[in-house]
Amino acid sequence: MLLFKLGGDKMAYSGLVLRAIKSELDEEILNKRIIKIYQPNESEIRLHFSGTEKNQVLISVNPSESRLYLSKEKAQNPMTPPSFCMVLRKHLEGGLLCGIEQIKTDRIIKFIVKVKNEFYEEVYKFLFVEIMGKHSNIVLTDENMKIIDSIKRISPLINRVRAIMPGKIYDPLVISNGLDPSQIDEDTFENLLEEKKESSLKNFFLKNFTGFSPLLIEEISAFLNLSSKDLILSLDAETKKILKNKFFELQEILLNNSYYPSSFLYNGKKDFEIIKIVNLDIKDLTIYTKVSPMLDDYYKQRSKLAGISQKSSDLSKNxxxxxxxxxxxxxxxxxxxxxxxxxxxxxxxxxxxxxxxxxxxxxxxxxxxxxxxxxxxxxxxxxxxxxxxxxxxxxxxxxxxxxxxxxxxxxxxxxxxxxxxxxxxxxxxxxxxLAKYKEDLEEIRAELGRLGLLRKSTFKNKSHEKKYENLKSPSGFQILLGRNNRQNEEITLKIAKPGDTWFHIKEGPGAHVVIKNMGQELTRKDIEYAGQLALENSKQKDARRGEVVYTDRKFIKRHPSKIPGLVIYTDFKSLEVKL
Incomplete structure (x- = not known):
């Protein structure tokens, strides 16, 4: 059903990505006031700033897709704001964002907000966002780093080293123990190469520096004609020199904020990076001028596919x-x-x-x-x-x-x-x-509801009248392909006329295929092509071979049960099809 998978087992949203986002935030929202704060769900906060009605800062601590960027995507908010949202409104709404800091190019960012207290004195409040997968959090502190509240409270019973509870002192450095790649000099890098020579290239970057994504490490390794699993001690002096030069090229990109945001397919998975990828075999490259639109598109698609996957799983179980x-x-x-x-x-x-x-x-x-x-x-x-x-x-x-x-x-x-x-x-x-869209699944569910098999759905397919597929046969005849019961009924019982040829997998569920040949003779290639379409869109597709039947439309009748999509046919011929 899905044309590709989205990367998710490794953290695509790296510290370098957050650094690029910080640069965009500095341009868009620095020295602007927070005018609205919303919490659409338990893991997401949206900050709206004066003068940027279309853009909002989206912060998500969802374990599978934690992220922060400027988004134009609207969200539906609950009638009653959650308690953490009310705390943020009390302490931050109307405040001036006077500073944005990133902790050591790590996935931690700090918003410095100037507000007035109950005595109308100017004070500072800090909002920390940790983009750390399942450990992600949003923490509000006063200017003394004392925690006011957090979207996820972590008691000392759960984590003795780092409790996140109101009244505790917040310290981001407890979870950020790597070196900032933007602050490293040549001597430090060369010393690290010697000290960590028993590390693989991958571990050398992941365990000693902040900011690097596994994908970027693969790109660096490919540039060296090496694997990320190769050990540092296996590198000769010339390769180490090339590696050092590559590292400082990246450092220059960070210091100049000269990013190259792009999304692409890599190893069959959708991914993204803010450094230009030239040494890996990537496909379907899309280049962006800014990082936020790239992330907006990526996570929108991710959410859509996750929604389809979950809906299809639930519907299949029912x-x-x-x-x-x-x-x-x-x-x-x-x-x-x-x-x-x-x-x-x-x-x-x-x-x-x-x-x-x-x-x-x-x-x-x-x-x-x-x-x-x-x-x-x-x-x-x-x-x-x-x-x-x-x-x-x-x-x-x-x-x-x-x-x-x-x-x-x-x-x-x-x-x-x-x-x-x-x-x-x-x-x-x-x-x-076969469903490609969430609305396709809604339509299937609504049909089951109309038949009394599931609770009736309120779904009305007005804006999503997805049509059957329209193709051409080798001889140029129009071919109609249905991917659900409504489409199958439409092409077979309404559009197809006597003289047109109907194809279907024999004795099994499958798509209806109609060639609009209007009584004209079909070539062998036409018949084989339509047969392959019928097999590809059937339950027998995984077997790569099967028997397809075909007949004139005049020999097709609606099934006596009147159940949507079911027909009976006579006077048919058979065709053995291989994919």
Whole structure:
């Protein structure tokens, strides 16, 4: 379903990225007043500044996507602000942002805000933001570094070394113990190379300096024609000199704020960097003039894909539960039908009892009676209810026979509906796999709601009328491809006309494919191409081969169950397809 993955197991948002963001913040919001503070959810704060209505500082401490940058993306805020938001409003709203500092090019930034206290005296409040993955936090302190509050409180019971609680003294250096790469001189760097010679290139940068991302270290290693796993001691004198020169080139970029923000695909994952990547095999490069728009696009896409992934997972689980219930129901219906088809014996029981009232003693739980329906007149055992007299037992069997006779017809219909429903649910699972947008999933859920399988959805597909796919066959015929039940019904039952050719995977869920050939003869390549499309968009795609059926539109009818997307077809041909 997803065209690519987003990097997330390593921290793409590095200290160098935050340094570039600080440069943008200095230009945009320094010496401006905080006019509004919002907290859309438990892990996110938004700061609005005077004169920058369109831009807001987005701060997130979400463990999987902690970040800070200028964003234009709007968020929905709760009716009642969370308590931390109220604390920030009390202490910072109306205050002047008079300073922004980054701690040692690490992922910690400090906002210095000048405000007036209750005695109208000017005082300073500090807002620290730690972009540290699952350890991310937002901490508000007074000018003496005493903690006023934090978005995540950490008690001494959880962390004895670094408790984050109101009244405690905040010290960012406890978690920032690397060297600032912007402040290193040549002697220090050369000494480090000697002292840490048993380290790999990767650990040399990650453990001794702040700011470096794993991706940037890979870029440096590739520049040296080395792996990031290679040890420093394996480098000869010339390579060490090249490494040192590369390091100070990067330092120059930091000191001059001459960044190169870009996003790209690397090893199949979406990633970003603020240093130009030239030695790694990257694809789909997008270059930005500023870092914030790059991050806005990246995290928007990340959030979108995460939302699709979560929604598709939840929806699939719901459908799988419905499938399980339907299969149990079908088994029960099949058992009831078998009993209904065996109903004649109950009429025989009733007739035999009625003909032998005088032979049946009251209170018996069974009786052996001569079966006059059999040529051999053998005796059969007839079960009885000891609470009933013979006439009443006969009446019970007559009623049961009559009920089962009616039930047989009903159960046949119900079993067909259950089978059709299972086909539909299998198709719905495939539609989830094929979904590209969150709205596609909402549409599937709404359809399940209309069928009474899930709680009704309020989703209305007005702005997202995603159309079927429109393609061309090798001979130039128009090809229509449906990716959900609505699209399948539209192209097959509404758009396709007699003379057009319909394709589908044989005996399984899959997309409908229609060639608009209007009775004209198709080439072998046309048929094979449409067959491949049908296989690629079916449950059998992973097998890389399968049987596809195709027929004229005039031989297609809506399934008697009227379930969306299901059709029946006749007069078809088969095609063995390989991908």
């Amino acid at each position: 459908i799988e539960k419905i499938i399980e219930r339907t299969q149990k129901k079908l088994e029960k219906q099949a058992g009831e039908l078998n009993e209904a088809l065996d109903r004649e014996k109950y009429k025989v029981y009733a007739d035999l009892i009625s003909a032998n009232f005088h032979k049946i003693p009251r209170g018996s739980d069974h009786v052996f009676l001569e079966n006059f329906y059999s040529e051999n007149l053998e005796e059969i055992k007839v079960p009885l209810d000891i609470k009933l007299n013979p006439a009443q037992n006969a009446q019970v069997y007559y009623k049961k026979y009559s009920k089962l006779k009616t039930a047989a017809s009903r159960l046949n219909d119900e079993i067909e509906r259950s089978k059709a429903l299972l086909l539909y649910l299998d198709q719905a699972l495939l539609n989830i796999e």
